[in-house]
Amino acid sequence: MKFEELSALYRQPLFDLISQSRAVHLQHWRGEEVQRCSLLSIKTGGCSEDCAYCAQSAHYSTGVEREELLSLENVLAAARRARSQGAGRFCMGAAWRGVRDGSEKFERVLEIVREVSQLGMEVCVTLGEIGPVEACKLKAAGVTAYNHNIDTSPEFYPEIVSTHTFQNRLDTIAAVQASGMSVCCGGIIGMGESEADRLRMLEVLSNFDPPPESVPINCLMPMPGTPLANQTPVDIFELVRLIAVTRFALPKARVRLAAGRTKLSREGQALCFFAGANSIFYGNKLLTAKNPAADVDVALLRELGLHVEANQRGTAC
Numbered sequence: 001m002k003f004e005e006l007s008a009l010y011r012q013p014l015f016d017l018i019s020q021s022r023a024v025h026l027q028h029w030r031g032e033e034v035q036r037c038s039l040l041s042i043k044t045g046g047c048s049e050d051c052a053y054c055a056q057s058a059h060y061s062t063g064v065e066r067e068e069l070l071s072l073e074n075v076l077a078a079a080r081r082a083r084s085q086g087a088g089r090f091c092m093g094a095a096w097r098g099v100r101d102g103s104e105k106f107e108r109v110l111e112i113v114r115e116v117s118q119l120g121m122e123v124c125v126t127l128g129e130i131g132p133v134e135a136c137k138l139k140a141a142g143v144t145a146y147n148h149n150i151d152t153s154p155e156f157y158p159e160i161v162s163t164h165t166f167q168n169r170l171d172t173i174a175a176v177q178a179s180g181m182s183v184c185c186g187g188i189i190g191m192g193e194s195e196a197d198r199l200r201m202l203e204v205l206s207n208f209d210p211p212p213e214s215v216p217i218n219c220l221m222p223m224p225g226t227p228l229a230n231q232t233p234v235d236i237f238e239l240v241r242l243i244a245v246t247r248f249a250l251p252k253a254r255v256r257l258a259a260g261r262t263k264l265s266r267e268g269q270a271l272c273f274f275a276g277a278n279s280i281f282y283g284n285k286l287l288t289a290k291n292p293a294a295d296v297d298v299a300l301l302r303e304l305g306l307h308v309e310a311n312q313r314g315t316a317c
């Protein structure tokens with residue numbers, strides 16, 4: 001979709017916007033179903049990149065220590081735990097710029113993916129920059145989706161990262177698309193960007209070919225020690241509007257209400273689900289930040305009459 005169309009949708013009266021986005025949602029999805037994704041940091045901290053929002057960057061003193069890649073046994077134990085709690089997708093994230101074929105760490109990641117993909121959940125990884133060879137090997141090992149967020153508009157991106165470019169991100173996404181893996185790609189709001197930046201980000205995402213299979217919408221979790229530590233929280237109605245417009249821009253994508261849910265009220269989250277969100281990160285921890293407790297989420301979904309996607313049933317709830 002074009003920026004002007006997205007902008008016109010965004011500026012409608014809120015109830016007009018969300019009733020229309022709900023109608024789009026119901027054309028493509030079962031309105032009561034929500035995907036639950038569990039997230040595990042398999043390699044934490046000490047990252048070479050300077051993303052201004054990230055507690056894992058080695059450029060800032062955030063209190064997050066550099067750790068080694070987790071062992072296969074530890075990752076498998078976490079994946080089994082997530083499955084027993086009802087997760088339908090298991091996402092693994094690594095704090096580094098990227099991985100290259102031939103390196104020991106890439107071989108270890110491939111082994112982890114091969115084992116985790118036997119557990120019956122969708123497998124997603126977010127390993128930073130990769131090229132066509134790495135993408136093909138990850139797909140062959142059993143990865144369902146590769147997460148690589150564009151995070152904001154191309155114009156605002158240099159304000160938040162200087163160690164790599166927006167084009168670097170697009171190149172990785174192109175390699176993932178060419179391999180046949182699904183792309184999971186979204187962004188963060190609340191970093192000081194304008195409304196236009198948020199809609200430009202959606203314009204870029206909606207013009208991906210093929211479109212992303214899932215779109216995480218993160219609200220900035222201001223991390224002490226990072227340049228964005230003192231940002232003010234995102235206004236709930238701005239978030240709801242953006243989710244509704246995301247549903248228009250990417251009708252067939254799972255729209256994930258991702259980081260920042262600990263700051264949202266139950267009512268705010270309910271509005272987001274109504275507007276078009278149909279996926280959440282599930283489990284007490286994100287990569288390093290907090291997430292609502294799993295039992296609190298189960299209770300909220302139950303009270304709203306929402307439940308886990310049909311293809312996720314069969315795992316314990």
Ligand code: SAM
Nearest residue numbers: 053054094095096126128149218219220221259
């Ligand atoms: N290093 C890899 C990369 O950059 O793609 C993967 C890990 S990175 C931590 C994954 C995503 O988490 C980022 O692209 C960003 O959207 C999100 N994220 C990280 N820190 C965040 C924060 N403080 N608040 C909200 N979202 C955050």
Ligand code: SF4
Nearest residue numbers: 047049051054057095
């Ligand atoms: Fe590193 Fe990813 Fe954090 Fe950027 S977002 S500092 S690349 S871990």
